[in-house]
Amino acid sequence: MDLIERYLGAVRWNLPSAKADDIVAELADLIAARIEDSEEALGRPLDKGEVSQILREFGHPLTVSGQYHDQQVLIGAELFPFYWFVLRIMLALFGVIEVVKIAGRVAVGSQPFFQALSHGLGDATNTLLTMGALITLIFAVIERTAWLDTYLARWKPEELEELPHLGKLRLELPPRKRWEPAFEIAFGIGFLIWWAGGFTIPFFPHDDGTVITAAPVWATLYWPVVVLVWARILLSLIGFLRPAWKPLRAALILGSTAGTLAIAAALRAAGQIVIVAGTDADKVAKIQQSLDKSLEIAVVVVVAISAWQCVKELYQLCKERR
Numbered sequence: 001m002d003l004i005e006r007y008l009g010a011v012r013w014n015l016p017s018a019k020a021d022d023i024v025a026e027l028a029d030l031i032a033a034r035i036e037d038s039e040e041a042l043g044r045p046l047d048k049g050e051v052s053q054i055l056r057e058f059g060h061p062l063t064v065s066g067q068y069h070d071q072q073v074l075i076g077a078e079l080f081p082f083y084w085f086v087l088r089i090m091l092a093l094f095g096v097i098e099v100v101k102i103a104g105r106v107a108v109g110s111q112p113f114f115q116a117l118s119h120g121l122g123d124a125t126n127t128l129l130t131m132g133a134l135i136t137l138i139f140a141v142i143e144r145t146a147w148l149d150t151y152l153a154r155w156k157p158e159e160l161e162e163l164p165h166l167g168k169l170r171l172e173l174p175p176r177k178r179w180e181p182a183f184e185i186a187f188g189i190g191f192l193i194w195w196a197g198g199f200t201i202p203f204f205p206h207d208d209g210t211v212i213t214a215a216p217v218w219a220t221l222y223w224p225v226v227v228l229v230w231a232r233i234l235l236s237l238i239g240f241l242r243p244a245w246k247p248l249r250a251a252l253i254l255g256s257t258a259g260t261l262a263i264a265a266a267l268r269a270a271g272q273i274v275i276v277a278g279t280d281a282d283k284v285a286k287i288q289q290s291l292d293k294s295l296e297i298a299v300v301v302v303v304a305i306s307a308w309q310c311v312k313e314l315y316q317l318c319k320e321r322r
Contacts, residue, residue: 003051004031010061015068023068031058075139083139087132094131098124099307181240188233195225210278210287217270221263228259246317253317257310261303268299 008031012024034054039045046054058064075083102120235252238245267273273295276288 003048003055004028007031007055007058007061011065014062014065019068027058027064031055075136075143079139079143083135086139087135090131090135091128094127095124096308096311098127099311102307181236184236185233185240188229188236192226192229195222195229210276210280210284212274212276212287212291215270215272215275217267217272221266224259224263224266228256228263231256231259243320246320250314250317253310253313257306260306264299264302264306267295271295 008024008028011027012020015023031054034057035046035051038050038054098120102124231252235249235256238249238252243249272288272292274291276284276291278284
């Protein structure tokens with residue numbers, strides 16, 4: 001068996017059985033014609049290496065046989081824009097849900113911070129991969145059943161008139177105003193001055209001998225809070241002066257969000273953000289209980305806001321055209 005027969009046999013192995021004989025015969029004629037033209041040009045028979053080169057130009061047997069199958073791709077060119085649009089929307093939606101779940105697991109769960117974060121990221125990855133695979137499978141079925149062809153054949157431009165507000169829709173978030181980074185930088189610096197004891201703010205007015213002081217947990221969180229605020233200041237500064245440094249800005253967004261969640265988790269583990277003391281034991285107990293309950297609610301709110309803020313800032317970063 002010569003090289004051409006082996007090649008045709010390899011192609012035939014993956015052909016539809018009903019068309020195999022006709023396809024192999026057609027392919028054999030094409031190869032024979034190509035070899036004949038080459039021999040006439042050279043004035044001699046081709047050697048084995050030259051025949052091999054011609055077969056290589058025809059392509060790998062699996063590639064050649066694949067051209068004769070009715071289904072060439074999993075999702076065709078006409079369906080792909082629909083598939084890509086739905087895939088992005090669904091992954092973005094479930095991505096936001098998973099970010100919120102991770103934030104909740106980190107801040108209010110019982111696991112250590114890095115363990116909770118690792119498990120959350122693992123679950124999120126599995127969820128997004130599963131969702132992507134499911135959407136791909138659905139569109140592959142649509143491709144096989146030619147449902148899109150039927151839909152496109154029936155579709156009429158007049159159907160757009162049923163969506164009167166279509167032209168007014170804005171899918172992008174509004175751009176950040178130029179003054180926002182300056183305000184964030186000023187606020188961050190002011191906070192750091194207050195945090196260092198530069199001035200005081202009477203958050204909790206008290207009387208009748210009732211005294212409210214910071215809980216011991218704040219002593220351990222002093223430097224983490226400083227680092228977190230400086231990260232936000234640096235993010236605003238880079239966004240104002242060097243907006244094209246998107247990878248660094250994205251890293252600062254993710255890092256500051258992780259830092260916020262870690263601090264929230266530490267506060268929840270501590271159980272108290274302030275210590276109430278005074279001569280009236282009943283009043284002190286009621287104030288302490290109220291403030292501790294407020295802490296539980298505040299942690300959940302901070303987690304939700306931080307997760308949403310992270311998603312929004314990353315989305316805005318991706319949409320920037322600078």
